Amino acid sequence: MMKRALISVSDKNGLIELATELNNLGIEIISTGGTANVLVRAGLPVINVSEITNYPECLDGRVKTLHPKIHGGILAIRDNEQHMKTLKQLEITPIDLVIINLYPFKATVQKSGVTQEECIENIDIGGPSMLRAAAKNHNDVTVLVDPADYAHVLSEIKSSGNTTHDTRFKLAKKVFEHTAAYDALIANYFLTQSQSAELPNNLTVTYERVSGLRYGENPHQNASFYREALPKVGSLTEAKQLGGKELSYNNIADTDAAIALLKEFTEPTVVAVKHANPCGVGSAVELLDAWTKAFEADKISIFGGIVALNRPVTRAVAEAMKDVFLEVIIAPDYDEDALTVLTAKKNLRLLRLPSVAEPIKKGELMLKQVFGGLLVQDQDTDVLPQNQYQVVTEVPPTTAAEADLLFAMKVVKHVKSNAIVLVKNLQTVGIGPGQPNRITSAGIAIKNAGEKAQGSVLGSDAFFPFADTVEAAAAAGISAIIQPGGSLRDQESIDACNRAKIPMVFTGMRHFRH
Numbered sequence: 001m002m003k004r005a006l007i008s009v010s011d012k013n014g015l016i017e018l019a020t021e022l023n024n025l026g027i028e029i030i031s032t033g034g035t036a037n038v039l040v041r042a043g044l045p046v047i048n049v050s051e052i053t054n055y056p057e058c059l060d061g062r063v064k065t066l067h068p069k070i071h072g073g074i075l076a077i078r079d080n081e082q083h084m085k086t087l088k089q090l091e092i093t094p095i096d097l098v099i100i101n102l103y104p105f106k107a108t109v110q111k112s113g114v115t116q117e118e119c120i121e122n123i124d125i126g127g128p129s130m131l132r133a134a135a136k137n138h139n140d141v142t143v144l145v146d147p148a149d150y151a152h153v154l155s156e157i158k159s160s161g162n163t164t165h166d167t168r169f170k171l172a173k174k175v176f177e178h179t180a181a182y183d184a185l186i187a188n189y190f191l192t193q194s195q196s197a198e199l200p201n202n203l204t205v206t207y208e209r210v211s212g213l214r215y216g217e218n219p220h221q222n223a224s225f226y227r228e229a230l231p232k233v234g235s236l237t238e239a240k241q242l243g244g245k246e247l248s249y250n251n252i253a254d255t256d257a258a259i260a261l262l263k264e265f266t267e268p269t270v271v272a273v274k275h276a277n278p279c280g281v282g283s284a285v286e287l288l289d290a291w292t293k294a295f296e297a298d299k300i301s302i303f304g305g306i307v308a309l310n311r312p313v314t315r316a317v318a319e320a321m322k323d324v325f326l327e328v329i330i331a332p333d334y335d336e337d338a339l340t341v342l343t344a345k346k347n348l349r350l351l352r353l354p355s356v357a358e359p360i361k362k363g364e365l366m367l368k369q370v371f372g373g374l375l376v377q378d379q380d381t382d383v384l385p386q387n388q389y390q391v392v393t394e395v396p397p398t399t400a401a402e403a404d405l406l407f408a409m410k411v412v413k414h415v416k417s418n419a420i421v422l423v424k425n426l427q428t429v430g431i432g433p434g435q436p437n438r439i440t441s442a443g444i445a446i447k448n449a450g451e452k453a454q455g456s457v458l459g460s461d462a463f464f465p466f467a468d469t470v471e472a473a474a475a476a477g478i479s480a481i482i483q484p485g486g487s488l489r490d491q492e493s494i495d496a497c498n499r500a501k502i503p504m505v506f507t508g509m510r511h512f513r514h
Contacts, residue, residue, distance in 0.1 A: 314335050
């Protein structure tokens with residue numbers, strides 16, 4: 001039978017109701033600081049922790065519960081005779097129920113203008129210690145960290161005087177997840193405050209579940225969607241769904257790929273993605289024209305694809321899109337008339353993300369899981385080093401070609417390697433993704449472009465080890481080339497370009513994407 005509960009919570013939701021029920025069940029309540037004051041004002045009998053420890057709270061409240069009379073009462077194994085004998089000798093009363101949630105560190109670091117001192121003061125010390133102690137001793141102690149669990153625990157106590165072992169185990173598991181996430185959040189905060197560019201020896205990450213998913217990449221795979229504990233501006237986790245079916249695993253992966261590419265552009269732009277690869281990208285003065293370019297870039301591949309736009313969707317754009325089968329549309333906003341048009345398609349997932357085109361900040365990390373490990377690197381936020389490139393051919397590119405070359409390299413960054421992208425008038429006209437060799441990727445891009453290859457520019461994510469890609473480009477009528485350079489055989493490609501009178505520029509920056 002439960003006899004004593006310790007309550008110390010930052011989140012006061014449901015506190016009075018819970019404590020009232022415990023008091024009615026004859027369970028003695030001990031508490032600290034602000035929680036004790038709330039309970040006393042509600043007319044509930046409370047024993048202050050300082051009465052148990054015979055020590056006052058000190059150091060501005062930093063030390064309250066770090067005492068053997070608290071931790072001994074939590075950690076003692078009830079069927080261990082020596083433990084119980086020790087409790088009796090030291091006049092320690094067992095604590096059967098521990099109800100704690102922690103200082104609001106996450107909310108504090110998210111506050112505008114918050115100081116480092118304020119953040120550090122909101123690192124809880126005693127709370128995690130008591131939670132971990134109670135979770136460790138879950139055979140005898142019930143521990144609550146989430147107000148959502150109050151009702152279930154009260155129901156069990158009312159029914160039998162105690163909780164079941166299964167409930168205590170589940171609650172202990174929840175506690176260790178919670179304290180691990182709390183510590184990881186603190187570690188990441190210190191990482192962001194560090195002046196060192198080195199990655200840590202021990203990388204701790206914490207994510208919160210946004211939703212369960214029907215399945216993963218395939219129906220036989222279980223899956224959920226998580227977000228970083230401190231949400232990132234402009235990330236898919238911050239989008240609001242306005243209509244359509246729930247997002248699937250593949251919808252989320254593909255939409256994230258579309259957003260990542262969209263962030264490369266400031267002018268009105270539309271990005272279409274299929275299976276994580278761009279299939280159509282267009283920029284123009286008007287968003288409707290940008291949509292037309294993206295759609296006409298590859299009318300076949302866009303079927304069942306994802307579309308991301310960096311301007312609010314108007315009725316005219318919605319009318320143009322409505323007859324195309326799309327899985328997801330994401331944009332900073334939608335006119336009311338546009339929503340009326342698009343929500344008429346019941347299965348079309350509509351997402352609003354005002355910061356969809358917000359660039360990714362330098363210093364953000366990219367994580368990629370491998371079996372049994374994790375690859376970590378900086379995000380690829382640059383297109384050209386210092387926004388410059390080197391003309392390596394006798395003929396320089398025209399001003400119009402320069403704009404298309406930069407556009408091509410922005411898209412290349414987001415196409416699986418080996419990547420070849422053809423662009424004409426700020427529109428992709430051919431994309432060759434993810435082939436084992438570059439000439440095959442070039443062949444796919446040229447074939448997809450058809451007649452539009454004539455006069456287009458070609459972008460590559462890596463250098464040409466042979467002249468064959470240049471020769472294929474010349475045969476297709478391509479007017480300029482952009483690539484990183486850096487091959488031992490660069491001169492072969494330069495010579496091939498000079499023979500064909502094709503301008504070629506080197507960026508000195510590779511953009512592999514695996």
